[in-house]
Amino acid sequence: MVKSYHPVSLQEALAIRAREAVTPYAGGTDLMIKGDEKAGYLFLNNLSELKKITEDGEYIRIGAACTFTAIQESELAPAILKAAVSQIAAPAIRNLGTVGGNICNGSPKADSALVFWATDSKLRLVSSRGERVIPISEFYLGRNKTSLQADELLAEILMPKIGLNNYYYKKVGARNALAISRVSFAGILEIEGGRIVNCQTAFGAISEVVIRRPDLDAMLSGKTIEEAKKAVKEEYLRAYDQAILPIRGRISAEYRKVVCMNLLRDFLESNGI
């Protein structure tokens, strides 16, 4: 028999989470297709604390139980995130599915998670013991493996507010709706006074976890567009060509690789590099 819990506050949810082995259930769009009769489910849909989108000086703070539709309709959510969530599945799924679930499911194909990777977002994880804030890159340990502890819940995603405006996002799915990403790419490029001050890229759906290589992206930092184009571009692309080793899935590794490199090049070229 399935056990279910319907806490009405985060505190109550965390108390249950600390006490019992339960599966957090927000939108349920990933869970309902593999229902487990032995599982206990902790329903998070009554927790208004997890459904807010706010901002402070440093971050746009997105509650983990915000649905994709809520993000699409939010005035605070940045355009790059809206670009990604608006292409997830179909309206019915977007009305239920949440960013928190998308992240905690642990899939490298999660479309909203890719944007949080590309923007170096942080995750606020809470438990009855307290809370910790970690970079999203530390959350993912492998395919479907995360560092979420048995008593923890993801409460918020903290997106740094700077440099999000000049972005590039592309999802390649098998069709135009209800499609799992075959390749996804997100990039942001911050240019000040003709110089690149920050470049961040992330590749989804091609390996066990999202590929995010700040060490490689740093090659462009401090360069003018002209310098980047003439002196760094090819070396940068070569470095990624070595770094991206897609795994074979529903679609071949060769296809994924070419698409990744084409998109990365287009990201640069669309910025004049």
Next chain:
Amino acid sequence: MEAISKPVKKKDHDAKMSGRALYVDDHVLDDMLWGRLLHSAKAKARITSILLPQLPEGYYVVDKNDVPGINQVHIVQDDTPVFVEDTVEYVGDPILMVVGPELKQVERILKEIVVVYEELVPVLDMLKSDTVFFKYNYAKGDMEKALQEADRVFIETFQTGYQEQAYLETQGMLAYPHDGRMTVRGSLQCPYYVHGAVAKALGYEEKDVQVIQDVTGGGFGGKEAFPSILACQTAVAAKKANKPVKVIFERREDMEFTSKRHPSICTYKVAVKDGEITGMDIDVLFNSGAYTTLSPVVLQRGLICANGVYRLDNLRVVGRAVKTNTVPCGAYRGFGAPQTFFAVEMMMDHLAKEMGLDSLELKQKYMVKQGDATSTGGKYHFHVPLPEMIEQIDELTNYREKRRQYRNQTGRYRKGIGMSLFFHGCGFTGSGERDIIKAVVRIRKNPDETVEILASNSDIGQGLKTTFSKIVADTLGISLDRVLIENPDTDRVPDSGPTVASRSLMTVGGLLRRAAERLKDEWKAGEEQVIEEHFVEPDFVIPFSITEFKGDAYPTYSWSVNAIEVEVDTLTATTKILGAWGTFDVGVPVDLNIILGQMQGGFLQGIGYASMEEMNCNEQGMIRNNSLSDYIIPTALDVPNLVTKIINNPYTHGPYGAKGAGELPLVGAAPAYVEAMENALGVNLNKAPFTPEDTMRVLQGGLK
């Protein structure tokens, strides 16, 4: 628009919209047991032994030894076993069924059964098959001479893949013994096919078998032959347990182990002399899978249209359906025609390029017209509306201009447009209707002045209850609500043939029209009257010989022209469909909404077949694309600009001028799509589906 075409609310609208419609899985009988099949895990093996766990009371294992009649499913030939004998021939071959009161226990038992196989070497590649199930050939003119005298001979090979029907409702059947009889009900297209098969497997007399069609959530051909197999298994289980047994397939089971469209490899050798096509020498190969099921008839249809809509004086067609150790293929909307129409249309495109023409120009030069001979020496007896259909599509799309514009593109996004011309032969191939089916219908007038239609054809979503009723109501001049139609039950309805081959409305609807005309003449107020009508072949038909492939393979043809416009993103190798236009001649639509729905749905299925629906076996013979996240079918968002037009070309011998409609819209989508891809990419292409991975190979220079 003709008066009959005016759309009405469908007869089954309220039941379906309110959720009251009962599908087979909605039926729960007292003492009912659940059944699940144990499918072979090996593509070819001898079964050495089967180790069963201890069975709880009330649980049974049902296998070949329990078949009271003959352990064969009657389809066309009877080589499909109800349960396997000693060898398994494909991954999925049904070995046994476990039945019992709790589905969970049944599943547990199933998992605990150990089958010991002695593995044999399977044949998975149709080119390596050593068993030809069926071989047909026919010819006209002198093909050898045409080849010898040709200035140039062009040889090309075309490939098409599997296609899965992906109906909403998976296969399901419920069988229950009572009073010395067996009743079988379920999701099916052809009640009398199931009836004959179950009688044979049970060793019952036909009168002791009753088959009822439940509301059926889509068939597309997938419920033509397969339900006969499942019905035999379920009936045998019900007989053994002496209780009702219900089997409902899971989606993965359904996608992996039930029939699909035959993959094909077609080779065309075309003789050209003095700038004229002088003949086509065509070799067609279909992958039957492990058993014959419907392969002979699928192959026949594919061969008859192998020369497309083109007039050729010299023609030689050879076709084989071969055995492989893979899932048996069967019926799917189009029934062999989409494969050969793909090949011939692509061949014409490629020939045109060689001859320095646009493909449409070449096609128009050879297009058949009324009075011309068919490939089998029959005749196109009626007006062939292709010329005006081409002009209509050109007006809608600016096709000719775009074709020119899209040559030699560079840049990230590249557009292309393609067109296909095709027909679908209406009704059974050859003389089947006259010699085998011999359809009978009845209508019964009740004393309360309602009229019931008694026919064995099933409404599987194509609106047949509504269109049949409209024909009868309009002919009698009574309101539609006074015409009654239930799901067919073989205890109540005569055998008016199966629900296949785009025949139901044209052929059976025609019989209903005649019956209604007679009833109108003989109408007696307040009395019960039963009118029966039998199939009669129209006078004009040149009798068809299946041994010689000579004569009218079909009394008439439905015609269509499709155009598809694409835009390829060269960075991702993905394709956006900018528009898909189809104009269709199905005679007079008996209901315009129903016909437009059929045309849109079928066209979209065809676009899926052309572009994204990919299914393959691995080295062990297992189909891995066995879920709807691994087997991609298109959604409305993939072709938002889908335009379907109907032209008026009444068929003199069809009810209200109607002819075959259901299959037509799927048949020509693949060549239109792939020709559009050629136009965008500037190369010749030879396969469907043509997927983003294929596009990427072209863009990377890996394909010629």
